[in-house]
Structures are given as structure tokens and as C-alpha cells.
Amino acid sequence: MTHVLDDLELYATGALPAEGSAAVAAHLERCAECRAAAAEIAEVVSLLPDVVPLRDPPPALRERILAAAAADLAREPRRSLPDLLRARLTSVAMPVAIGLVLLLGATTAMRVQESQAQLALYEEQLERISHANRSWYMEGVEPWAGMGGTLVVQSNDRRPFVLFHDLRPLPQGQMYAVWLIEPDGSWTRGTSFRADGNKYQLVDVGRELAGFDQCAVTVEASETGKRQGPIVMQSRIAPPSR
């Protein structure tokens, strides 16, 4: 690994060109030695604003910032998404409403993480959800309250998926499992996955819903095998007409 100690002062003062700065930032993510040196330099550089004579900003600036932030709040889907999904939207309104909500989610993700990959993921989700026509919301049960997921099935019943929100990270060695349950009580595992740390996470169920009348999510210690772990969320589902 090539260290970047030679460039840290330039990096801290903003004197590296964009590509050089990005390379140093990427290196710092994985190199503790350079990160420690960078922190010492950044500490001094962070004091440089103190040498600037203070000026009062126009009073209106504060109001403009707060008004823009308040407008963000009004637009954001952070808390309203599960509520919207729970609201039994009609099949006509649902693609539009969820699409709008996820588009806003994508915008937020882009702003926060400035990640093209994240944006592409959300765009894919948006595209898929725009063709959905049935959904069932699963609410986290105690002690998993606050989490939830909406099982979405598309008109052709292929690739049903769950759009989760607020999934908590699990300890090493544990994972979430999505199950489909037959009327006779038989459980079939659809898929296993780990929380990716994002506000929303889309997970393919892995099999069609026909023949099942419930969906559940549990915490398991293995990617295969019968259900052993606790139920995190569950919902009765009505399979789409074939």
C-alpha cells in the first residue's frame, strides 16, 4: 500500500486537485497510519478560520436556511413512507404515490451519500415498484418495533420483494430470513439477508407467492434450514389471482 503522507498538508488545505483529493480520501478510509497523521494536520488547519475577521451575516440568511430545511422536512419520506405504504392505496394510486416517495428517498440518498451506486439502486427500485399492484405491510413486533417492510408483488407475480425500512443491524453470525407460510402452517424460506445500514432496503423474496397465505421475517443463525429464530414481523397475505 502506497501511503499518502507526502500529500496530507495539501489535502487538508484543499490544494490538491479533485482527483488527487479523492485518492487521498480513499486511502485514508483504509490506512490508520495516514489517518492519524491527517487528523493532526486537520486539527491545525481547522483553526485557520479563527484568523478571519468576523462579519455578521445578513439576518435573512438564517431564516432562509431554516425555511429551506423546513421545506425538506415537509417533502421527506423518512417517517411517512411506512405510513403511506400502510394506507391501503388503491392499485391506481399506489405506483404513483410509492414512486414519488421513493424518488424523494433517492434524492435524499444522493444528497447524503452522493453515491451514484445508491442512486442507481433506488432508480431500479422505483422502476420495479412502479409496476407493482399488490402490497402488504409487515410491522415489527416487540422488541423490533419501529422496523417494518412492505411485501410487494407485481402484476405477473414474478419477483415479489419486500421494501424494508429501519432494519437494525444484527450481531455477527445472524441474519434476517424471509419466510412464506402455507395455509397448513408449513414454512418455506424465501431468502436470507443482512441489513445494509440504509434507511430503506429492498430484498427479493426469492419465490412466487402462489400457495402461501402469510409472510414473515425472522432472525436466524444459518442461511439454510428450518425456522428457529424469533419472528421480527409477519403479515397475512392474499395471493394474487392467477
Next chain:
Amino acid sequence: MTAERSDPDLVEALAARDLSALSALYDRYGRVAYSLAYRILGEPEGAEDVVQDAFLAAWRGAGTFRRERGNARSWLLSIVHHRAVDLLRRKTAFRPAPLEAVGDRPADVDTAEEAAKNVEHRSVRDALQGLPEAQRRTIELAYFGGYTQSELAELMGVPLGTVKGRMRIGLQKMRRALVALR
């Protein structure tokens, strides 16, 4: 009386979409943020835009703040600095002069807290002004002038290695001077 919230608490509240946290952070750091942006850009309209953009970026990206990488003030001012320099580089016609041309006016406030801050600021200012001119100018032109390493080398007529060396030694001296004062 409500106890003043700490910076980490405010950033945490910011990530939880607490508008009052944004308001408190602006009241705490809006002035220095605006002053820094004004210093870099040399004009009020651009400085306002940068400060608004920076605080909204903080509002929208508070979840990415990593406490172990620095404090809230440094984080906010670093956003301001990056955005101001970006804007400055897009408007290449204006490049501000080194610090002495701006003047050394005292802050127009007189509270005890501000006075204490002014003492701290004076220490930083003294540490910077105490550097040999070549080192000080290199740091100022990079940080406040938005010059890149190659522009600095050309402007000062020295090799790139000299630019790096001046900046490294200058910042090391500043660090030692400020540590000695603590």
C-alpha cells in the same frame, strides 16, 4: 433555563431531523462560517450562498458525520471551505489577496465568551503571522485563496516539492506554537 446543548448532541439531533438543532448550530457557527466564506470569496452574495448551501448540506448529511474524525465546528467549517473554494475556482477572475490585505479588525462583539474566543483566535493569528513569509503565504494562498498545488508552484515560482515543504513546515510550526500556548 434550558441547558445549552453540546455540539455532538446537536449533530445527533440534526440527523434525527430536529429543526431546532439546525437553528442552534447556525446561531453558534453561522457567523464564523459566513466570515470564512466571505474571506475566501471576497463578496457577500457568494458567501451567503455558500453558507446556506453548507448548512443545508449538514442538515441533509448529518448522518454521515463521524465524531471520531473531528468536532462539529470543524466539520461544518470544512463544508463551508470546500464549497467556497469550489465556487471560487469556478469564478477564476477573483483571487483574494493574502490575509494582511484584508485587515486585522477586531470582532465587533464584547461579551466575555466572545472575548475569550478572541484570545484563542489571537493565538492562532499570532501563530500564523509568526511564520516566515514564504510558509505563511503558501498556507494562506492554498486555504483562503483556493490555489491548487501546481498553481501555487507557478505563482510563487518554486518547484512543487518546495510548496509541499513550506506548507508542511509551516503547519508543523503552527501546531507546536499552539500546543505550547495550551
